[in-house]
Amino acid sequence: MDTVHRPTLERSEQERVRLDKLASMQDAGIQAYPPEFRPTATTAGLHDRYANLPAGEDTTDIVRLAGRIVSRRTSGKLCFMDLVDGTHGRIQIFADLGGLGEEAFRRLTEWVDLGDILGVEGHVRRTRRGELSVQPSSWTMLAKALRPLPEKWHGLTDVEVRYRARHLDLITNPEVREAFIKRSRAVSAIRRVLDAEGFLEVETPMLHAIPGGAAARPFLTHHQALDLELHLRISPELYLKRLVVGGLERVYEINRSFRNEGISTRHNPEFTMIEVYQAYADYSDMMTLTERLVAAAATEACGGTRIPCQQHPTGFLDLTPPWPRRTMQAQVDLFLREMGHDPDALDLDARLRILVAQGGTVPREVTPGSVLAALFDCFDSRLLDPVFITDFPVEVSPLAKRHRDDPSLTERFEVFILGRELANAFSELNDPLDQRGRFEAQAAAKASGDEEAHAVDEDYLGALEQGMPPTGGLGIGIDRLAMLLCDAASIRDVILFPLLRPRA
């Protein structure tokens, strides 16, 4: 923890040494933080360009290279350093007395510490031991590091410090950097697919007077000038559908949403979703869209749709479309049969008893639909391979359109992978009177103590009354998708700065 929180006046021995070196540079009239250095090469670029340079071979090619010094080996009149840059290659700096001259070499060994950002200019060569190197004729301190790096072999392992001081984590642990690059690639692949299909990326408010679009406890905040209680959004859904009413027939938002709930390996209070709305589409269109988006993300981030996975018994996770589609009823029947029950012989009371025996949450209002959903929740963690669970009961789906063949169900699905919900989608409810009725049922639940129930949103109802075309809507958890692609056990491994309690 000292790495993170140390009063600036209390310096460790190593920090005092570095401050002394800084002072010594300043005494010599040399800037430790100069304004400019233009590299002409990158570490990865040099490895590409000189891949075939034989060991022991020298070139006359002069390059300017900049990056962080992560390792150093001095040997009398030689000094080997490893320099790392943003392309995340590693190039050896082969500094010698002959190449630098006496003063520059002495200053190098005197002033340069592990962790400093250095610029070097020199020629490219490959050493007899086969290490591609730059032999500098000059060097420039670009940023003196006043704190030491974590240990070179074990790196930084203390998870608390890794999250609080993510910069150290990124410098030290290459796999961490790789994970965030994968996440970024996945998101840009999703953008490319949607942009190519004519979707418009939009931004909607994060400050909501009425939090809607999901069942969740919101964060509260306050606007001074308007003297207004506001909530951080729990979902952008209702605003996005207003845009569809307004004629923006294909929209999406990659959004940060906020839910005032517990923190776990699968939950961060602020998290990233993508929501997509497409007019004149329904939930089966959203299923194929989900498959396209996830496949594109996996291909871009991992090079394919079959990816390594420690949590899967086979060691792999196959995301290749198409994925099976199964109604919630059929899935629950499967579970019940696995337990030795005959689903057709179970009445509501019997199902309720099984629910209680399984340790499930008994719904506030016991109906066939709510018990079905509660039973499903008992077992959903078993769904490892991608599967669409479809046709949710209307009671638990206040924003989804009723099923065309069964008004007690909705045209809704969720995608489960590794026992976790990855996506949630439906044919959007565009019947304003039905929607009003659903809101009122939610409001009644809220009045009887359900803190997460939906409130009646008159502005949204007004928009629906204007007429929303039949629309398919889809939400995908980006953090959870990133977890899959990165084979990460914790959501904190794919969120750069997960929420932690502040240190005093």
Added chain:
RNA sequence: GAGACAGUAGCUCAGUCGGUAGAGCAUCUGACUUUUAAUCAGAGGGUCCUGGGUUCGAGCCCCAGCUGUCUCACCA
């Protein structure tokens, strides 16, 4: 919100039965012009998470607190 586990040098970690605080890397000094976890010799570096308690004596035992991790609950 509940339980289990953890916190010792800049980093990674030992620390026996309660009896002077340890190692490796890093740092400092010295040697070395082909090293790459470089090597060799020497040195410095500690609020043992915090606060109480027990004890002649606490890194170690007890209590409380702080922070984190995991599991559970709520949820995506």
